[in-house]
Amino acid sequence: MGTVTSPKQDRSRATRRRLMEAAIECLAEHGWAGSTVAVVAERAGVSRGAAQHHFPTREDLFTAAVEHVAEERLRKLRAIADATSMTMGPARRYAVVETMVGLYTGPLFRAALQLWVAASHDDGRLRERVTALEARVGRETHRMAVTLLRADEGRPGARETVQGFLDMARGLGLAGLLTDDSARRERVVEQWVEILEGVLGR
Amino acid sequence: MGTVTSPKQDRSRATRRRLMEAAIECLAEHGWAGSTVAVVAERAGVSRGAAQHHFPTREDLFTAAVEHVAEERLRKLRAIADATSMTMGPARRYAVVETMVGLYTGPLFRAALQLWVAASHDDGRLRERVTALEARVGRETHRMAVTLLRADEGRPGARETVQGFLDMARGLGLAGLLTDDSARRERVVEQWVEILEGVLGR
Numbered sequence: 001m002g003t004v005t006s007p008k009q010d011r012s013r014a015t016r017r018r019l020m021e022a023a024i025e026c027l028a029e030h031g032w033a034g035s036t037v038a039v040v041a042e043r044a045g046v047s048r049g050a051a052q053h054h055f056p057t058r059e060d061l062f063t064a065a066v067e068h069v070a071e072e073r074l075r076k077l078r079a080i081a082d083a084t085s086m087t088m089g090p091a092r093r094y095a096v097v098e099t100m101v102g103l104y105t106g107p108l109f110r111a112a113l114q115l116w117v118a119a120s121h122d123d124g125r126l127r128e129r130v131t132a133l134e135a136r137v138g139r140e141t142h143r144m145a146v147t148l149l150r151a152d153e154g155r156p157g158a159r160e161t162v163q164g165f166l167d168m169a170r171g172l173g174l175a176g177l178l179t180d181d182s183a184r185r186e187r188v189v190e191q192w193v194e195i196l197e198g199v200l201g202r
Numbered sequence: 203m204g205t206v207t208s209p210k211q212d213r214s215r216a217t218r219r220r221l222m223e224a225a226i227e228c229l230a231e232h233g234w235a236g237s238t239v240a241v242v243a244e245r246a247g248v249s250r251g252a253a254q255h256h257f258p259t260r261e262d263l264f265t266a267a268v269e270h271v272a273e274e275r276l277r278k279l280r281a282i283a284d285a286t287s288m289t290m291g292p293a294r295r296y297a298v299v300e301t302m303v304g305l306y307t308g309p310l311f312r313a314a315l316q317l318w319v320a321a322s323h324d325d326g327r328l329r330e331r332v333t334a335l336e337a338r339v340g341r342e343t344h345r346m347a348v349t350l351l352r353a354d355e356g357r358p359g360a361r362e363t364v365q366g367f368l369d370m371a372r373g374l375g376l377a378g379l380l381t382d383d384s385a386r387r388e389r390v391v392e393q394w395v396e397i398l399e400g401v402l403g404r
Binding site: 029030031033034110113114116117118119120121127130131134135138157160161163164166167168169170171172173174175177178179184187188190191192194195198199 | 320337
């Protein structure tokens with residue numbers, strides 16, 4: 001399938017992707033203050049002019065990067081969901097909960113967190129862009145959680161439980177920011193599988 | 203009650219408190235990069251020399267400020283708990299859940315978040331100090347939640363459910379960083395009261 005592209009378009013797309021990946025690494029490691037277009041361009045091995053051709057402003061580069069990586073993660077999740085068995089046993093629910101919690105740990109969450117925090121004390125374009133981005137990604141993640149957990153949103157409390165689960169996952173991401181929280185996280189995840197079974201049904 | 207203090211000690215204590223309160227406001231509004239000892243001293247109406255007498259380093263000032271405000275919030279919570287009725291009905295559990303979620307919204311959470319994020323890309327003293335601070339405050343908050351929710355930690359899943367609840371509260375704080383999330387938050391809190399009743403018993 002796939003559309004036919006010229007070698008020039010391929011190169012351009014590869015450059016764009018390299019810049020976005022470098023932007024995420026850079027944000028996660030150095031925070032917003034240490035992440036300029038110049039630093040990212042150097043890390044990606046791209047000239048500053050080329051970087052600015054793809055992303056005219058710093059806000060363009062970093063919001064596009066977070067959105068791109070978030071979409072990629074959600075796409076992979078969807079593929080896993082499509083490939084796995086259709087029966088919703090405890091093993092599958094555990095796998096779904098663990099995988100979704102995994103969205104909120106690692107470099108993507110760290111990078112997004114830097115962007116949220118920088119946006120929270122910004123009055124201009126960054127705040128506006130990040131707010132819109134967060135709304136889009138949040139909606140998409142919620143939809144994905146409802147599908148993967150087979151939650152019937154008509155059931156009382158189901159919608160709020162899925163939301164609370166995603167809030168919890170976000171909080172777990174924050175708890176793992178400074179120290180390795182994985183042992184505690186695993187126990188919380190196990191308990192959440194029980195809670196979700198109780199509210200959403202088996 | 204209270205110990206007898208000299209007017210000079212009182213003044214010193216008041217200065218210290220003013221500096222810590224200004225530090226929280228400053229962190230919440232401007233983030234770590236914009237929060238220097240000089241900026242805080244000016245905001246508090248204190249000379250830079252006096253500020254440095256109380257807090258020799260920037261890390262001292264900001265970690266002391268977050269710890270001071272967190273302790274103050276926990277002390278207030280304890281007082282509320284002591285004052286309220288001893289019966290654990292749904293109304294009381296709702297009040298406890300709502301109040302604890304309130305710890306993770308507002309200026310204290312915003313300030314602490316700035317500090318966590320700054321510490322996450324620091325390799326030195328700030329990271330060390332903030333990690334130790336987070337461990338202390340986290341333990342204290344967990345203990346408080348167990349007491350206020352009357353959770354029996356011997357009951358299977360009780361401990362992890364209380365932890366998951368605090369992770370969820372932290373995630374709600376993050377969700378409210380850029381937009382007013384209070385309507386959604388209220389519904390999630392209501393659902394959590396149900397979940398806690400299910401796991402912890404009435």
